[in-house]
Amino acid sequence: MAYICRQLQRIIPKSSKHGAATCSFRLYSTSYENDEDRKKGRFSIAKHIINFSFLNFISSLEPFDSYVHRRQRKNFKEQEGFDHMRYAVLGSDLATAQFVIARGGAVKFVDDETWHDNQTGMVPNHKVEGLNLEAVDISQTQLSSVALDNFIELDHLRYLNASDCEYVDDWFLAKLYLLENTLEFLDVSGCHNVSERGLLSLHHLKKLQGLRLDNMEHIKELELTVVLLQEYFPNLVVLGLDKDTPKSIDS
Structure with a gap:
């Protein structure tokens, strides 16, 4: 996930025209309800949250x-x-x-x-x-x-x-x-x-x-x-x- 964010930060312009581009994520640890779930590979949903603050960049793009x-x-x-x-x-x-x-x-x-x-x-x-x-x-x-x-x-x-x-x-x-x-x-x-x-x-x-x-x-x-x-x-x-x-x- 960190790799993805680094790549996105490379391609999103950081100029003042488009506004600063940031990428952040939070990875919640995988947890199991019980030992039976662990054995069967059942786990609760891992939450990967990617937050891109490049709305200014998107809005500045010329319509296709x-x-x-x-x-x-x-x-x-x-x-x-x-x-x-x-x-x-x-x-x-x-x-x-x-x-x-x-x-x-x-x-x-x-x-x-x-x-x-x-x-x-x-x-x-x-x-x-x-x-x-x-x-x-x-x-x-x-x-x-x-x-x-x-x-x-x-x-x-x-x-x-x-x-x-x-x-x-x-x-x-x-x-x-x-x-x-x-x-x-x-x-x-x-x-x-x-x-x-x-x-x-x-x-x-x-x-x-x-x-x-x-x-x-x-x-x-x-x-x-x-x-x-x-x-x-x-x-x-x-x-x-x-x-x-x-x-x-x-x-």
């Missing part, structure tokens, strides 16, 4: 489901990074298209009314001259600002739907400077990690004409933020502030 989610998120973010080989083989437009489709999004090309996703089939796996990306829908995906490393040299990308994305935040919006010369319409409805600061960073989108902001009640100064944005873009149409506004617009 949180740990799994954090690891999954880390792996996903690593997969969001820029792939030089894909870019070299496919070119910027097709490389971005394949990246988006593989992660649950959809894309549309110039002069093509079809939205391509993982159900309609993958886009070409080789470079095609003149095939230019015009619109991207990453709504309800887990993409974050890291994914925008793949949105480079897209000279025809006018439309981006990033609505209801858990990981779209102010950093994501600030990083849209990569599309500053082309992006005309942006949808960030339901992105609850976006704040006033993120929306104001959109001033670098030189051609922005439309912005959809449905389900953004968490932004307390939303209307004021929109007014400030419209000082940068006098012709900016903002959808979603009025519940009677149509839910979508044609890109």
Whole structure:
């Protein structure tokens, strides 16, 4: 029993963060009721009491489901990074298209009314001259600002739907400077990690004409933020502030 306690004391942290870890035991001597019991090996219950005072340690442990989610998120973010080989083989437009489709999004090309996703089939796996990306829908995906490393040299990308994305935040919006010369319409409805600061960073989108902001009640100064944005873009149409506004617009 003493050996067990020593081993437990080795594995239980003793730092102030987790609190001191102690282990103690009491071994009550074996006793027999009578000689007959002794001969037959009958004895009263020997009481081994192990007392661990590491409740602080246990309570400080990260819940297993949180740990799994954090690891999954880390792996996903690593997969969001820029792939030089894909870019070299496919070119910027097709490389971005394949990246988006593989992660649950959809894309549309110039002069093509079809939205391509993982159900309609993958886009070409080789470079095609003149095939230019015009619109991207990453709504309800887990993409974050890291994914925008793949949105480079897209000279025809006018439309981006990033609505209801858990990981779209102010950093994501600030990083849209990569599309500053082309992006005309942006949808960030339901992105609850976006704040006033993120929306104001959109001033670098030189051609922005439309912005959809449905389900953004968490932004307390939303209307004021929109007014400030419209000082940068006098012709900016903002959808979603009025519940009677149509839910979508044609890109």
